[in-house]
Amino acid sequence: MIKVMIVEDDPMVCDINKKFLAKVDGFVLSDTAKSIEDAKLKIEKIKPDLILLDVFFPEGKGVDLIKWLRGEGYHSDVIFITADNNTDTFKEAFRYGAIDYIIKPFVLARFKSALLNYANRRNDLKKIDAINQEVVDQYVYRNTELEETNKDINSMKGFSQHTFDKIMKVIEELDDQTFTAEEIAQMIGVSRITARRYLDYLEREDRLEIELEYGKVGRPQNKYKIKK
Numbered sequence: 001m002i003k004v005m006i007v008e009d010d011p012m013v014c015d016i017n018k019k020f021l022a023k024v025d026g027f028v029l030s031d032t033a034k035s036i037e038d039a040k041l042k043i044e045k046i047k048p049d050l051i052l053l054d055v056f057f058p059e060g061k062g063v064d065l066i067k068w069l070r071g072e073g074y075h076s077d078v079i080f081i082t083a084d085n086n087t088d089t090f091k092e093a094f095r096y097g098a099i100d101y102i103i104k105p106f107v108l109a110r111f112k113s114a115l116l117n118y119a120n121r122r123n124d125l126k127k128i129d130a131i132n133q134e135v136v137d138q139y140v141y142r143n144t145e146l147e148e149t150n151k152d153i154n155s156m157k158g159f160s161q162h163t164f165d166k167i168m169k170v171i172e173e174l175d176d177q178t179f180t181a182e183e184i185a186q187m188i189g190v191s192r193i194t195a196r197r198y199l200d201y202l203e204r205e206d207r208l209e210i211e212l213e214y215g216k217v218g219r220p221q222n223k224y225k226i227k228k
Helices: 011-022 036-046 062-072 087-095 108-126 133-141 161-174 181-188 192-204
Strands: 002-007 027-033 050-053 077-082 100-103 208-214 220-226
Touching (some): 002 036, 002 108, 011 027, 011 108, 036 062, 050 062, 062 077, 062 087, 077 087, 108 192, 161 192, 161 220, 181 192, 192 208, 192 220
Parallel strands (some): 002 027, 002 050, 050 077, 077 100
Antiparallel strands (some): 208 220
8 A cells, every 4th residue: 555644734625635535546544744844753754655745834835845855865755736836836846856736626536647647657667677768758758648539649659550459459349348458468469568558548538447456465456447
């Protein structure tokens, strides 16, 4: 399970974050903090995997906390959840290693997408010892907005119509069965990373459903299914 800390001084927003977090499999709330100093003390004890962090606090800003994290050598990842739509804050957050930036008010779908993308990247990197360009591109461009499905898929970076058609044919034959990227990769003769890119694209286009399934070792696995 991925350990999460929520750092938010507004009790109502904190409660929303907790309720949304409970709806996403694979994550567990370790603690909450109402201030930056309180967060620092708890981070030293808990060492969370992921921090959901606001920007505005009475005694400072959330970017101060992420700077402290990097200065102290903590490896916790950070997703900002804030009403701050200032470009400079956004750029500074990513400069210090934020992995996502959600602007209030937000909906469950956006929150869930941020967490699942994080979990997917984290688990993908655990399974490989060395990276190549394909792995890098998958990591960097996973959240890139792609063109609509009714446009030529050949015009999208890293995609081909031939591979897309093969994947669609296999998926349609599977009908109501669930499947993994690895299974699709074996069926059509491509890498798991390549299959995953196409499946994630189809999921974003609302043509596939996705869920995390836990095995005996506790690491989640994406299972896909055609959305009716």
